[in-house]
Amino acid sequence: MSIKKAILQVLNSREETHFDDIVRTIRQLHPNKKSAAKLIDDIDNYIWDEGITDTVVDRAHSRLVFREKLFSQTRFRILPNKLDLENRCLIFGHRLMPFINPEIDVQTLQFEDDSGVIIPHVKVSIPIEEAQQFTILIAPYSNNYFEIDIKNKALILSSLDLSVWLNDHPVSDKDMWMVIPIDYAQRRFRLTKISSKQIAEQRLVINRHDELFKAALLDIVETEPQPVPIDLITFWAYARIGSPSVVQNPGSPIGPFLMGEEDWQLMFEGSFSYLQSSDFFENLLEQAIEQQLSFDPDKMGKAKTIDGILDEMGNSYSEAFIAAKMVLDGHHDRKSDLSAIMSIIFPDERYGFYNPKQQTNFNKAVDGLAKKLQKVWSNKRLSMQSLRLLRKIVQFKMEIVGTLREFGEHDGDVLLDDFSAMMQFHPVDNLLDQLMDAIVWGDEFSPQEAHIMNEQLTTSLNEFMQFKRNLLG
Known part of the structure; x- marks a missing residue:
């Protein structure tokens, strides 16, 4: 039995919860010499990779927590x-x-x-x-x-x-x-x-349980490196508390509690909202300044993928954007204009490569992308609605990146409020990449879906342009 099948069997059994028992069972199903800590890491990664929403690894109490068991007595x-x-x-x-x-x-x-x-x-x-x-x-x-x-x-x-x-x-x-x-x-x-009257009588308990839940939630919000749906992160927080009295009798209603706190802020990532610590942007700006001061161009050229190289260069464009532009060009004149695309991504020497190795890696990666696109799109065409949607997405992406570049070239110190305001559109930027990927590599949206998304993006783009005018004047 493979390690993945062993993990799946343990998760499906819903029996073992303590790490020692889980590790023992996995080793019986899949004999191996991995350490207990590595096996628990494998379980944690499996839960994340498979999108499992009813189980979490609780390292604080050395246990697996199943949602239905945790909340079986919760009112x-x-x-x-x-x-x-x-x-x-x-x-x-x-x-x-x-x-x-x-x-x-x-x-x-x-x-x-x-x-x-x-x-x-x-x-x-x-x-x-x-x-x-x-x-x-x-x-x-x-x-x-x-x-x-x-x-x-x-x-x-x-x-x-x-x-x-x-x-x-x-x-x-x-x-x-x-x-x-x-x-x-x-x-x-x-x-x-x-x-x-009953609520007033329970107020001390409600407030105390709110504080414990808040502390557990902040621990996760401040350390989790990527956006997590609020349903999951609140489940994880209750699992981490480890107190049956708090879990079985939680405090304030979840919506008003989450929306009323000042220690975090509500953000959006594609199709879901998530919590972010209130000082996130301040810390992010400090990190950006530190990275700029310690920048070493000789270390560039290690990345091999398009996204990796662009990230290495601090360039906000993406492989999804390049692929989308190639597809659009192919629909326009049956041939993509790579030089025009490169002039968008690297408009002048300020955005150029740091060394020949980096440029070689990038050209090789783009050539590989072009060949993949040729296989998919040689005999395929988008509907007018999807084509219009893809143009809108590409336009929106260019506006966001262009604004980021203008913002970076502004005279004077970067103000935290301005930086925070600009970063509010980072999830939108990620969503645009996801949509471009979906159109280029996935199944085509129905005409109705494409029309609805196009209308929504038009509204969002207009709002962004107003934001840009307010920010840059």
């Missing part, structure tokens, strides 16, 4: 929203995370009242602008939580129908709801009301 609070009360429902959105895995189809969850009567599900249409408050924190792997109604510019939100339940449980803006597991494994839960 959590939800703050009623005016839209809930107007529509006499409980809109799910991100309010169940991380206590219920968003990958589980929300329609399979059964909620009951205090008498055991099942509360029916319902779908509620809310204008997109208002509905975003329920989806801003939602995980990209959420299953059946909402649908997009393009025609009416609305979101169809999965909800609980409280039209009857509210007759027996009227609420004020000072009350809360609580979700209590009846049988977590069978996805059965009870919905009950917590009065403002």
Whole structure:
């Protein structure tokens, strides 16, 4: 049995949780001489690489934590929203995370009242602008939580129908709801009301549990090197706490708690939001200045990939951009103009190569990319909608990189506020690269999808251009 199959069998069994037991089982399934620490690293990497959302390696307590076991006894609070009360429902959105895995189809969850009567599900249409408050924190792997109604510019939100339940449980803006597991494994839960008086009585406990959760969350936010969906990072934080009393009785409702803190800020990466420490940009600017002061051109030329070489040079363009431009040129005159593309990426000597080796590596990598594109696109054409979308993405990418370069050439010291404002568009830049990759190498978007994305990008580009005018004058 391979090491991956051994790890998968251990994860699927849901039995062993302590590192010692896990390592022993893996060695029985896959005899090897790896250290225990290396095997745990292999498990951690496997969980990340496979996109597993219900398991985390908790090194602080030398254990594997399974989401369904961690939260099997957890009762959590939800703050009623005016839209809930107007529509006499409980809109799910991100309010169940991380206590219920968003990958589980929300329609399979059964909620009951205090008498055991099942509360029916319902779908509620809310204008997109208002509905975003329920989806801003939602995980990209959420299953059946909402649908997009393009025609009416609305979101169809999965909800609980409280039209009857509210007759027996009227609420004020000072009350809360609580979700209590009846049988977590069978996805059965009870919905009950917590009065403002009960909340006041529990306030000391709520505040204390908020502080413990906040500390665990900050530990992860400040050390995790890449963006992680908020559902995952909050699950990891509760796993790290290791206190059953905190996990089983968490503090404030998750949405208001996360949105109300000043120690982190909400950021966006492609299809999901994530948390970033409030001093992230300050630290990033300090690192950039240190790297500039310690720069050594003789060390350039080690990278072999296009993205690696551009990163080595501090160039914000990407392999995805070069590929997209080649595809666009091929659609225009059936032949890509490589010299024109290079003049965009390296407009003058300030953006040139640092040594011949670096230039040789780059030319070789670009030649390899051109050959790969030729195989894919020799007999393939984009639809007009997809072609228009790709042009918009390429234009947006060029505007962002151009603004970065203008910003870097500004006279005077770089102000932290300006630097932070500019870096707010870094996730957008990453998303553009992902979209270019998807169009160049993946399946083509449907005309409707391409049209919607083109409209959204047009709006975002207009907002960016206004930002650029405000920043650079």
